[in-house]
Amino acid sequence: MKTVPLTGLHVNLALDGLILATAWLHVALAPYTKVEESFNLHAVHDVLMYGFGKDSLKNHDHNIFPGAVPRTFIGSIFLSWISTPPLQFASHLGLIENKFHIQVIVRITLAALNTLGLCLVRRAVSNRFGRSMGIYYTVLTCSQFHLPFWMGRTVPNMFALFLVNISTYILLNRAPHSRKPSSTQNSLAISILTFAAAVFRGELALYLAPLCLQALLNHSISLPTLLKTGIISGLLSAALTISVDTYFWNAPTPLWPELQGILFNVLQGKSADWGVSPPHTYFTSFLPKLLLSGIPLSLIGMWKDPRIRDPLYPAWSFVGLMSLLGHKEWRFIIYVVPIFNIAGAGGLSFFFAVPKKSRWGPISFLLGTALILVNLAITLFSTFVSTANYPGGAALQQFHSLYNPHTTKSPVHVHISNLAAQTGASLFTQIYSQPQWDGIGDRNVNWVYNKTEGLSLAELTGYSSPFTHLIVEELPPKSVLRRRGWKVVRAVRAYGGVNLRLEVLEESVRSVLKDPSLVYSAFEGLKGVVNVRREEKLWILERIE
Structure with missing residues (x-):
C-alpha cells in the first residue's frame, strides 16, 4: 500500500483540528455556565x-434581571445567527432532545x-516565522488551561477576543523579512480594534493606544490616515451599538452600553466594589496563571528573535496600563495570551532546534518537553476541579432525573x-419551561422555574407558598421541614476545596529510599497527595402532599 506524504495542507488541517478539538472538549467536560456568562447566554436564549x-422584547430576561449596567446585544445576536445552521442540522439528525442541548451547541459554535x-494567528505565525513555529504555537496554546476552557463561554471578553485575534493576524501575516505592516494592514487592524473597544470591551482602548x-x-x-481611520471606525461602531442597544433596552434616550460601563466602573469607581488588587497583580499572578510555562518561554522567544518583539510591545504596554486600574481580573487581559504564545513558540523553537546529537541536544529537548508536560498536568488538574464547580447546573440535571412530566402529575x-442560579442554572437548563425551540420539547408542559431573590425561609416553605419544590443552599432544620410539610430528596455535592496530604508524599519518598524497587507502587501512592474535596452545596426539597 502506498503511503500518502504529508503536505502543508494536511499539517494545517491537523493543527486547526487540534485547537478545535481542545476547545470543544472543554465545552463537553464543563457544559454548564457561571453568572458572568448569563447576560449573553440568556440573550441568545431569548433571541x-x-x-x-x-x-x-417584554419577555426577554434582561427586563427582569437588568444587571448593574446595560450590555450590548450585538454579540448575542451574532452568536444566535451563526448558531442557527448547526442547531437546525443537529435537530434534523435528532441530536437535540431539550433546551440544554441548544446551550451546548451555542457554546461550541x-x-x-x-x-x-x-x-488564523497560527497560520500567520507559520508564514512569518516558519512552519515549526506554527506547530509549537498550537501545542503551547492547547496545553494551557484558561484560554481553551473559556473560549466557548459567553462573556463579552470572548467576543472581543475573536476581533483581537483577527487584528493580530492582519498585522502579522506578511513576508518573513518584512520590517513592518503596511498602512492598509494597520488601518484595517485599528478599525477592528476600535469596533471591539467601542462595542464589547472598553479596556481594549488601552491596547489600541500603544499599538497606534x-x-x-x-x-x-x-x-x-490614523486619525481618519479612528474617527470613521469609531463613529460607525458607536452608531451601530447605539441603534441596536437603544432598541433592545427600550431606552428613552440613545444608549451606548460600553460607554456607560466605563463611566460606571472607572470614572465613578464602582468596580472597586468587586475588590481592588495591587498594581503588580497582572504581572505576578494573572499572567503566570494564564500562560503557565509560556512566561519563561516567551522571554526566551523575545531574546532569540527580534521580530517577535514587535507584537509584544503593545501587549506589554497594555498589561502595564491595565495595572493602573484598581479592580483586576484575568479576563481583562486574556487578549494578550495568543500574542505571548507567539513568543512562547519561539522559546520552544529554541529548545527543540538544538541538534539532538550535540552535547546539549538531549537536555534541551527534555527541557522543552518538560515545560509542555507541566502545562498539561496543571491543565488536567484545573479542568478536573472546574468540572465539579457548577452545583447549580448539576442540581437541575439531578432535579430533572428525579422528576419529569410523565411521572409528575401536579404542575411543578x-x-x-x-x-444555584449563579453556578449553572441557566435558562437553557430549564428544559420544561416555555417557549421551546423549533418543535423541541412538549409545548403542553410549562413548569415554573422561579429565581426570585431575598425570600425568607418562611416564604419559601410556608403553607401559602406557591412552590412545589426548592433548590436551596442552606438546609433548614429537619424539624422545620417536617412541621411545614417538606422533605429532602437529594443533596448535590460540588467542589469544596483541595487537600494537600504531604504525609503521603513523605511516606512515598521514604519507601523508595529504603527500597528502589518500590518506585512504581510509590508512584501509585502519589495519587493521594492531592485530594479534591466535594461537599454538599445544594439540596433538592419536595413538598409533601
Whole structure:
C-alpha cells in the first residue's frame, strides 16, 4: 500500500483540528455556565426562543434581571445567527432532545469562532516565522488551561477576543523579512480594534493606544490616515451599538452600553466594589496563571528573535496600563495570551532546534518537553476541579432525573436559590419551561422555574407558598421541614476545596529510599497527595402532599 506524504495542507488541517478539538472538549467536560456568562447566554436564549420583535422584547430576561449596567446585544445576536445552521442540522439528525442541548451547541459554535481566530494567528505565525513555529504555537496554546476552557463561554471578553485575534493576524501575516505592516494592514487592524473597544470591551482602548503609537513611530501609518481611520471606525461602531442597544433596552434616550460601563466602573469607581488588587497583580499572578510555562518561554522567544518583539510591545504596554486600574481580573487581559504564545513558540523553537546529537541536544529537548508536560498536568488538574464547580447546573440535571412530566402529575413550581442560579442554572437548563425551540420539547408542559431573590425561609416553605419544590443552599432544620410539610430528596455535592496530604508524599519518598524497587507502587501512592474535596452545596426539597 502506498503511503500518502504529508503536505502543508494536511499539517494545517491537523493543527486547526487540534485547537478545535481542545476547545470543544472543554465545552463537553464543563457544559454548564457561571453568572458572568448569563447576560449573553440568556440573550441568545431569548433571541432564539422569542425573536426580537417589539412585542417579544417584554419577555426577554434582561427586563427582569437588568444587571448593574446595560450590555450590548450585538454579540448575542451574532452568536444566535451563526448558531442557527448547526442547531437546525443537529435537530434534523435528532441530536437535540431539550433546551440544554441548544446551550451546548451555542457554546461550541462560539468556541469554533474563537478557534478560527486562533487558527488564523497560527497560520500567520507559520508564514512569518516558519512552519515549526506554527506547530509549537498550537501545542503551547492547547496545553494551557484558561484560554481553551473559556473560549466557548459567553462573556463579552470572548467576543472581543475573536476581533483581537483577527487584528493580530492582519498585522502579522506578511513576508518573513518584512520590517513592518503596511498602512492598509494597520488601518484595517485599528478599525477592528476600535469596533471591539467601542462595542464589547472598553479596556481594549488601552491596547489600541500603544499599538497606534508603535505604528506612528515605525512610520507604517501616517497621522492623518490614523486619525481618519479612528474617527470613521469609531463613529460607525458607536452608531451601530447605539441603534441596536437603544432598541433592545427600550431606552428613552440613545444608549451606548460600553460607554456607560466605563463611566460606571472607572470614572465613578464602582468596580472597586468587586475588590481592588495591587498594581503588580497582572504581572505576578494573572499572567503566570494564564500562560503557565509560556512566561519563561516567551522571554526566551523575545531574546532569540527580534521580530517577535514587535507584537509584544503593545501587549506589554497594555498589561502595564491595565495595572493602573484598581479592580483586576484575568479576563481583562486574556487578549494578550495568543500574542505571548507567539513568543512562547519561539522559546520552544529554541529548545527543540538544538541538534539532538550535540552535547546539549538531549537536555534541551527534555527541557522543552518538560515545560509542555507541566502545562498539561496543571491543565488536567484545573479542568478536573472546574468540572465539579457548577452545583447549580448539576442540581437541575439531578432535579430533572428525579422528576419529569410523565411521572409528575401536579404542575411543578421550583424555586432556584441564588447559588444555584449563579453556578449553572441557566435558562437553557430549564428544559420544561416555555417557549421551546423549533418543535423541541412538549409545548403542553410549562413548569415554573422561579429565581426570585431575598425570600425568607418562611416564604419559601410556608403553607401559602406557591412552590412545589426548592433548590436551596442552606438546609433548614429537619424539624422545620417536617412541621411545614417538606422533605429532602437529594443533596448535590460540588467542589469544596483541595487537600494537600504531604504525609503521603513523605511516606512515598521514604519507601523508595529504603527500597528502589518500590518506585512504581510509590508512584501509585502519589495519587493521594492531592485530594479534591466535594461537599454538599445544594439540596433538592419536595413538598409533601
